[in-house]
Amino acid sequence: MSADIQSKIEQLTQELNEYNYQYYVLAQSLISDYDFDQKLKELESLEAQFPQYRDPNSPTLKVGGDITQKFKTVKHKWPMMSLGNTYNEQELKDFDSRVRKTIGDDFQYVCELKFDGLSISLTYEHGKLVKAVTRGDGTQGDEVTNNVRTIRSIPHQLKKGNYPDSFEIRGEIFMHKSAFLRLNQEREDNGDQTYANPRNFASGTIKLQDSAEVAKRPLDCFLYFLYADNRNKLFENHWESIEAVKSWGFHVCEHTKLCNNIQDVLDFIHYWDTERHQLSYEIDGIVIKVNDYAQQEDLGFTAKSPRWAISYKFKAERVETILESISYQVGRTGAVTPVANLQPVLLAGTTVKRASLHNANEIARLDLHEGDTVFVEKGGEIIPKIISANIEKRPEGAVAISYPTHCPECNTELVRQEGEAVHYCPNEDGCRPQIVGKIQHFIGRKMMDIQGLGDETIETFFRLGLISKISDLYALKDHQDNLVGLERFGQKSIDNMLAGIEASKQKPFEKVLFGLGIRHIGETVAKKLAQHFKNIDAIATATALEIEAVPDIGFRIAESIHFYLNQDEHWAEIQKLKDAGLQFAIEEKEVVFAGDGLAGKTFLISGVFVDYSREELTALIESHGGKMLSSISAKLNFLVAGDKMGPSKLAKAEKLQVPIISESELLAMINN
Structure with missing residues (x-):
């Protein structure tokens, strides 16, 4: 019995630590909040009965997860503790009883929406x-x-006000539902992995290294708790502080409410359990705090949580329905995505007919069988997902669902690259969804933005045999006779389309490169490749390692573009596009020299800098006569090193005795 208990504690500890790591460090949810909390409570109960078996690193003693190594680690002046939570109204009433036992009956609660996002602590000095x-x-x-500076709802400088010289304010960074759906669709269009919910997308965004990329993703932030030395001399309670920070210019949720008793709290919870679906952002519960600061101090803290606050978490709406079938969608990059077709069921205010299954691993993990009765939730309240199958209702003799070995569209054998969960159809030039999807991608607004062409028109032209690859668009002018008479396609429509196709020839190189639809090559990567290599021929002759040396380009991206540009059929297509007049080199702008202090010297920039971006430093060097190199060699005169420069570059520069200078030393060279 003792060995069984110890084994169970070790198993739960290992599981929960892994879930914590996935959630806090990798921003991936492998388990619902409810199921996580139930496992955590089970572990807490076992550890209380058998403390001799508790692991020193037990998740019951931790607030969050481990620290990622990508950013500077900073110690909190005031710990960011987690809240105790419950899904049960009786436990909430028990919490109220404990509070009353300590501080009496004369107190109020503040109820706040519990935002499903990323906790953040902001420090302000003299309003900055x-x-x-x-x-x-x-x-x-x-x-x-x-990264946080890019969030528009967070002020960089406060207006004049009666705030302390130094203070911290805590809040939650999140993403609105509409932004999540739009950005996830863009990732899918680019062949990138999509996020399961807005919380993961917001968390993944705030951990990006490039703040320019963060700025492209519309994040928002609600602020909800103030910390300062001698805070009690400024305010008597939490409600006063929230009203004050609003006047200082902070974004505070309008739905926060002052409650006089536990019944007011329960009424607030009941209201938002239903109305939360009307919000533009996700909430997963309600936070309840004792209002008065002096009473908060009397109540104190446990090892990990304040005794004056608790969170009530909504159970994710879960329904049962029948798995009728699984269909497989082929995207423009060849990725094959399984989709569960469900017997229609009402869930969180909408009728759900389909749910994503992500990949073969997910189907195997769920152990799905034909005709299964399944439990469905809305992941992040947006995307329906199958949580599990009800095995007790499984039809007798039901056959386990097996992932297809061949493409459902063209019957080509599927491939699965090492380290990836997704199966791909390699027949990119003969698989209808891939061909049509690539052409539709090419004409898109962020790519070539060809006016007069739309997705339905591309489908029609392909079906009629007018186009089968991107270059065929530029031959349509020679087939106008075949266009006349098509439904909803008069002469004016034809003229507008041909004018749009002709105008696209002036689009810059990075747009063309993005438009080709190379796997893993999004808008930003295309721009960086174009700026670095200047033309398509230079990229095509570069090795994968040379491509990977471009800032922010990983090995998988480098490998993908190197493979693509070394396929004869792809190069033949590029040559046709070149002949049609498309831009496959950046337009070199004449450099206006601000001086010649760096003439005859060569430079390489690596790392992250305080005052300038790498592009700005490059322009500065070239405008003063310096020349940029793409790699470290004996020809390099100076390596300009910023924070987080790669150790391999540093080692090579030291081996070759290349002088390593800082941003400020470079500026001093220019000024001298």
């Missing part, structure tokens, strides 16, 4: 934002100040 730190493990977190 100086530091932003994630929760991390509760005692220290990652400094992400540059």
Whole structure:
């Protein structure tokens, strides 16, 4: 019996630590909040009965997850503790009883929506934002100040007000539902992995290294708790502080409410359990705090949570329905995505007929069988997902669902690259959804933005045999006779389309490169490749390692573009597009020299800098006569090193005795 208990504690500890790592560090949810909390409670109960078996690193003693190594680690002045939580109204009433036992009956609660996002602590000095730190493990977190500065609802400088010279304000960074759906669709269109819910997308965004990329993703932030030395001399209670920070210019949720008793709290919970679906953002519960600061101090803290606050978490709406079939969609990159077709069922206010199954691993994990009765939730309240199958209702003799070995569209054998969960159809030039999808991608607004052409028109032209590859668009002018008479396609429509196709020839190289639809090559990557290599021929002759040396280009991206450009059929297509007049080189702008102080010297830039981007430093060097190199060699005169420069570059520069200078030393060279 004792060995069984010890084994169970070890198993739960290992599981929960892994879930914590996936959630806090990798921003991936492998389990629902409810199921996680039930496992955590089970572990807490076992550890209380058998403390001799408790692991020193037990998740019951941790607030969050581990610290990612990508950012500077900063210790919190005031720990970012987690809240105790419950899904049960009786436990909430028990919490109220404990509070009354300690401080009496004369108190109020503040009820706040519990936002499903990423906790953040902002430090202000003399009204100026100086530091932003994630929760991390509760005692220290990652400094992400540059990324947080891109969030428009967070003020960089406060207007004049009666605020302390130094204070911290805590809040939650999140993404609105509409932005999540739009950005996830863009990732899918680019062949990138999509996020399961807005919380993961927001968390993944704030951990990006490039703040320019963060700025492209519309994040928002609600602020909800103030910390300062001698805070009690400024305000008597939490409600007063919230009203004050609003007047200082902070974004505070309008739905926060002051409650006089536990019944007011329960009424607030009942209202938002239904109305939360009307919000533009996700909430997963309600936070309840004792209002008065002096009473908060009397109540105190446990090792990991304040005794004056608790969160009531909504159960994710879960329904049962029948799995009628699974269909497989082929995207423009060849990725094959399984989709569960369900018997229609009402869930969170909408009728659900389909649910994503992501990949073969997910089907195997769920152990799905034909005709299964399945439990369905809305992941992040947006995307329906199958949580599990009800085995007790499984039809007798039901056959386990097996992932197809061949493409459902063209019957080509599927491939699965090492380290990836997704199966791909390699027949990109003979598989209808891939061909049509690539052409539709090419004409898109962020790519070539060809006016007069739409997705339905591309489908029609392909079906009629007018186009089968991108270059065929530029031959349509020679087939106008075949276009006349098509439904909803008069002469004016034809003229507008041909004019749009002709105008696209002036689109810059990075747009063309993005438009080709190369796997893993999104808008930003295309721009960086174009700026670095200047033309398509230079990219095509570069090795995968040389491509990977471009800032922010990983090995998988480098391998993908190197493979694509070394296929004869792809190069033949590029040659046709070149002959049609498309731009496959950047337009070299004449450099206006600001001086010649760096003439005859060569430079390479690596790392992250304080005052300038790498592009700005490059322009500065070239405008003063310096020349940029793409790699470290004996020809290099100076390596300009910023924060987080790769160790291999540093080692090579030191081996070759290349002088390593800082951003400020470079500026001093220019000024001298």
